[in-house]
Amino acid sequence: MDSRGVSGAVLAFALGLPLAFFLVFAGVFTDVSSLADRLLSLSVTGVAYAAAGAVAGYCSRRPSLALWLAAPAVIILVWYTTHEPQGIVLHMLYGVVAVLMSVAGRGLGARLSMRRQG
Numbered sequence: 001m002d003s004r005g006v007s008g009a010v011l012a013f014a015l016g017l018p019l020a021f022f023l024v025f026a027g028v029f030t031d032v033s034s035l036a037d038r039l040l041s042l043s044v045t046g047v048a049y050a051a052a053g054a055v056a057g058y059c060s061r062r063p064s065l066a067l068w069l070a071a072p073a074v075i076i077l078v079w080y081t082t083h084e085p086q087g088i089v090l091h092m093l094y095g096v097v098a099v100l101m102s103v104a105g106r107g108l109g110a111r112l113s114m115r116r117q118g
Contacts, residue, residue: 008060012068015052016102020072023048024094028080028087045094046101049073053105058113066099066106073098 056065
């Protein structure tokens with residue numbers, strides 16, 4: 001990996017940190033009273049990761065950036081699951097949303113970047 005790749009990975013990881021803490025960790029840590037609230041939390045998380053992935057994909061077409069973006073969420077979820085194993089299904093759901101929406105957003109951003117370049 002060249003220096004641009006390393007700096008891109010570091011920036012994507014840094015962008016993923018607040019998303020992981022304020023959306024993913026808060027989503028699994030808080031008690032939700034209804035299914036609608038949980039779906040809203042998952043939707044907001046998915047949209048935020050898709051938007052961040054689109055920004056990363058627009059700036060660089062490296063597919064690995066999406067994984068670096070979602071890595072903090074996965075790390076936090078693995079750590080939290082070791083302390084609260086009864087919520088593993090919910091933790092996995094948030095992890096899958098973070099990874100899939102990051103990848104989808106990165107793909108969208110890369111396509112927009114290619115279209116802009118002609």
